[in-house]
Amino acid sequence: KRLPVKKLKVGLSWQGNPGYETDYLRSIPFSALTPLIENSQAEFVAIQKENTAEVISTMSRFLNLGPELDEVDSFIDTAAVIMDLDLIITSDTASAHLAGALGKPVWVLLNSAPDWRWQVKGEDTPWYPTMRLFRQISPGDWTTVVKEVTTALKNFQLK
DSSP, X not given: OOOOOOOOEEEEEOOOOTTSTTHHHHOOOGGGGHHHHHTOOSEEEEXXXXXXXXXXXXXTTTSBOOSOGGGOOSHHHHHHHHHXXXXXXXXXXXXXXXXXXXXXXEEEEEOSSOOGGGOSSOSOOSSOTTEEEEEOSSTTOXXXXXXXXXXXXXXXXXX
C-alpha cells in the first residue's frame, strides 16, 4: 500500500509595492503566471498583498488564498506563513528577501535589467544560498521566464 502523495506547497507573489517608481518593470501580470499554475500538481498559496477585488476573483480560481495577508500586521506573521511552504516563487519583492533570509527555497523572477543586488547574470546570488534566479531575456517578456520556472518546478516536485 502506498502512502498518500503530499502536494508541494508553493507560495506565489507577483507584484511589489505599486508606489515604487520602477515597479512596472519587476511586477508580473497575474495572467502571465497562469501556465505555471495550470501545468503543476503543486498547491499554490497566494502570499501577495494589496490585491484588488478583480485580482482576488481571478486568483481564487487558481490559488488557495491562504491567510488574508492584508490583515497580517508584521513581517513575523508573513514569515510564519512562508515557513509553512515548501517553495516560494516571486518577483523581486520583500517576500523574496524574507524567504531567502529564512533559508527557504525561493525562486525569483527578474526583469531584464534587475536591481543591482541580483547582478547581471547567473542563477544564484551571494546573498541567499537557497535562492535561484530566473531572468527575462527580453524586456517585458515574462513568457520565457514562466516556461523555465514551470519546467524547473516539475523537476523540483520529483525530489
